[in-house]
Amino acid sequence: MKLTKLFTTLALAATALFVPANANAASKSGDFTVGKGTFLLNGEPFIVKAAEVHYPRIPQAYWDHRIKMCKALGMNTVCIYVFWNIHEQSEDHFDFTGNNDVAAFCRLAQKNGMYVIVRPGPYVCAEWEMGGLPWWLLKKKDIRLREQDPYFMERVKIFEEKVAQQLAPLTIQNGGPIIMVQVENEYGSYGEDKAYVSEIRDVLKANWYKKNDEGKLVGPALFQCDWSSNFTKNGLDDLVWTMNFGTGANIDQQFRRLGELRPDAPKMCSEFWSGWFDKWGARHETRPAKDMVEGMDEMLSKGISFSLYMTHGGTSFGHWAGANSPGFAPDVTSYDYDAPINEWGLATPKFYELRKMMTKYNDGKKMPAIPKAPMGIISVPKFQLTEYVPIVNGINRVFKDSQSSHMTFEEMDMGWGSAVYTKVLPEIPNQSTLTLDAHDFATVFINGKYIGKIDRVKNEKSVALPPVKKGDRLTILIEAMGRINFGRAIKDFKGIVGDVVISTELDNNEVSINLKGFVTCTIPDDYNTAVKAFASEAKENISNDLGLPAGKGKAGYYRGYFNLKKVGDTFLDFETWGKGQVYVNGHAMGRIWSIGPQQTLYIPGCWLKKGKNEVIVLDVVGPKETVVWGQTEPELNKLQLEKSNKHNNIGDKPDLNSMTPVAKGAFKSGNGWQTVKFGQAAKGRYLAIESSSLHNGTDVAAIAELYVQGTNGQRLSREPWTTKYADSEDENGNHTGDKVYDLQESTYWQTIKGAGFPHLLVIDLGSVQTISALEYLPRAEQGAPGSIKDYKIFVY
Numbered sequence: 001m002k003l004t005k006l007f008t009t010l011a012l013a014a015t016a017l018f019v020p021a022n023a024n025a026a027s028k029s030g031d032f033t034v035g036k037g038t039f040l041l042n043g044e045p046f047i048v049k050a051a052e053v054h055y056p057r058i059p060q061a062y063w064d065h066r067i068k069m070c071k072a073l074g075m076n077t078v079c080i081y082v083f084w085n086i087h088e089q090s091e092d093h094f095d096f097t098g099n100n101d102v103a104a105f106c107r108l109a110q111k112n113g114m115y116v117i118v119r120p121g122p123y124v125c126a127e128w129e130m131g132g133l134p135w136w137l138l139k140k141k142d143i144r145l146r147e148q149d150p151y152f153m154e155r156v157k158i159f160e161e162k163v164a165q166q167l168a169p170l171t172i173q174n175g176g177p178i179i180m181v182q183v184e185n186e187y188g189s190y191g192e193d194k195a196y197v198s199e200i201r202d203v204l205k206a207n208w209y210k211k212n213d214e215g216k217l218v219g220p221a222l223f224q225c226d227w228s229s230n231f232t233k234n235g236l237d238d239l240v241w242t243m244n245f246g247t248g249a250n251i252d253q254q255f256r257r258l259g260e261l262r263p264d265a266p267k268m269c270s271e272f273w274s275g276w277f278d279k280w281g282a283r284h285e286t287r288p289a290k291d292m293v294e295g296m297d298e299m300l301s302k303g304i305s306f307s308l309y310m311t312h313g314g315t316s317f318g319h320w321a322g323a324n325s326p327g328f329a330p331d332v333t334s335y336d337y338d339a340p341i342n343e344w345g346l347a348t349p350k351f352y353e354l355r356k357m358m359t360k361y362n363d364g365k366k367m368p369a370i371p372k373a374p375m376g377i378i379s380v381p382k383f384q385l386t387e388y389v390p391i392v393n394g395i396n397r398v399f400k401d402s403q404s405s406h407m408t409f410e411e412m413d414m415g416w417g418s419a420v421y422t423k424v425l426p427e428i429p430n431q432s433t434l435t436l437d438a439h440d441f442a443t444v445f446i447n448g449k450y451i452g453k454i455d456r457v458k459n460e461k462s463v464a465l466p467p468v469k470k471g472d473r474l475t476i477l478i479e480a481m482g483r484i485n486f487g488r489a490i491k492d493f494k495g496i497v498g499d500v501v502i503s504t505e506l507d508n509n510e511v512s513i514n515l516k517g518f519v520t521c522t523i524p525d526d527y528n529t530a531v532k533a534f535a536s537e538a539k540e541n542i543s544n545d546l547g548l549p550a551g552k553g554k555a556g557y558y559r560g561y562f563n564l565k566k567v568g569d570t571f572l573d574f575e576t577w578g579k580g581q582v583y584v585n586g587h588a589m590g591r592i593w594s595i596g597p598q599q600t601l602y603i604p605g606c607w608l609k610k611g612k613n614e615v616i617v618l619d620v621v622g623p624k625e626t627v628v629w630g631q632t633e634p635e636l637n638k639l640q641l642e643k644s645n646k647h648n649n650i651g652d653k654p655d656l657n658s659m660t661p662v663a664k665g666a667f668k669s670g671n672g673w674q675t676v677k678f679g680q681a682a683k684g685r686y687l688a689i690e691s692s693s694l695h696n697g698t699d700v701a702a703i704a705e706l707y708v709q710g711t712n713g714q715r716l717s718r719e720p721w722t723t724k725y726a727d728s729e730d731e732n733g734n735h736t737g738d739k740v741y742d743l744q745e746s747t748y749w750q751t752i753k754g755a756g757f758p759h760l761l762v763i764d765l766g767s768v769q770t771i772s773a774l775e776y777l778p779r780a781e782q783g784a785p786g787s788i789k790d791y792k793i794f795v796y
């Protein structure tokens, strides 16, 4: 007992020493380097306590407040990504002004006595449209993203030069606040390509480094961030290696491999996840404050640097929210992240717990004060959006493509928005099936009558058509959501991708018709298009010609107003609306979708005004009621689903008694990956894992990630995977079956207490595969809670 106490006191004293007396951001030239077991700030040991915040996710008027909030947590640094696609929205047109003025953001941090870590990509992930890459790169169809593709690299170089023009004058060497710059982002979860990562490093070095008076090349510390399980794949000898992991993770385990390879290196968790992001159609994610604070306390007590991702998440305004993969899991507009500072900038209970702990590591000094919020919260009374024009009023360009079956948004030179694809049909006397790959949400009409939808989120690919007469008009309205920001699927074209096929039975023969020659109309997603839509009369005749229904309650633009005596932050509730985009006073506020879990949008008071305020909703489905009301708190956790997310349909449960397992045995206890090689390769479409006991003696089983290997030991793609059956899923914590193949080691499938053994998870691999082994990862937390002991694996 006594010994442990003495140890903690010693450790505390040691960390206190690490923080230099003058831990204020430099204004004179200085340096930040790597010493033995620690970073060195102007030669003194230094622990980075960074707060991740994203400038485009915060209105510029609130930047100062949010930085001060981070400081009040005892942080000494802010960590930012640079989002290529918000700065170069069309090729060669750069914008570093206003809310995009990243240099002003860094100077503001410095003014507040904070250092800055810059993560300029080019790829950033961040639940941001295409992981920060500009969509127009996809106009070159065969481009290889995040590889040494000549065009990709050419554009990267131009962009990184522009970023450095803005930010390199602000390095610590130049008297600014920037101490570290990141090379690429978690490349290990994308591939293995040291040549590419080296080239990115060289591009950054060329732009950020310069010769000092002694002729030595100097610049900010360049680092890589990855997971402990894969950082060696792309780790470059001359870069700092940092690890990313989340609340609850076993910290010693996370740094074990680094310690073996580089025993003298300083340790840093470059992304310590405070919470998690939300996707449409699933519950709001939270992580316990206690676990987060304990993890950070442990790191500080061991002299480990960190960046808390997110300290303040903010909002993915407009169309900037991305989507996760495998599968297609678009992120909601709110990026609250269950972070200590909530979406609208206020302190949460997590904030206060963290602040209390951080006081111990504040060098005996008083913590900086918590700043007053720039605006109060107001409530807006209910109001109606009475003005309406049909969606065709937003049409910008019309393409008649007789050659191909369709055009993607990229081929039509449109980044974001919707498109109408329409075509006259031949006679099809029987019922048929229309099959197409809709990116991302399609509503299908015949002669203006609604037939059905194809929702990529649900992996839907087809819709049943009634018999049609020659000359009937098929119309498909497609709305694009955010481009995928994670994994190989970031090459995410929008609109109709691939063939459009009608298959039916004619005289007892299967026939399929590959439809070509659509007329396609673009409806860009931006405020100008929306106001212009109201500038002319409702074009109901055009709606009719294109085979779209018109009239209130249908897809279209809706406009209304509310009056304010006093401005303030507020939340507008859109739960009676279908799906689409909202603009307030010309600002794109973000996506809405009735399925939830997010039902309100955060409306910053700095974008409101006294008197009349305008609200436009572009609804691609149509509202139930055209009403909007204000709330003083957000609604981030209200699902309105057609059917539950669970996979416990008894008809999907295999009869395992009649099958022989391809492998059975017991997993080892503890964290980290384990591989089970099958005695013989097995063929089948479904993979079932049954567990009859756990290492911790409870009945709550969990699995963080699974892979299967093909016959050559290579991992098979999980892109087509879906969950077929799970005996139990803790849906409240979002621990559903899909979490075992979401490419995130910190998320997991977990059963509910008391559900009883055996536990069973069945994955549909999408098609018949030959499998030789299974790779299994238990939860990342200390002791791997819920890790499976006795298992049986079936392939059928």
Ligand code: GLA
Residues within 6 Å of the ligand: 124, 125, 126, 127, 185, 186, 244, 271, 276, 277
């Ligand atoms: C990774 C990425 C981040 C973010 C988080 C999840 O760590 O590096 O950009 O996507 O996952 O929030």
Ligand code: CA
Residues within 6 Å of the ligand: 704, 705, 739, 740, 741, 742, 743, 744, 745, 746, 747, 748
């Ligand atoms: Ca996972």
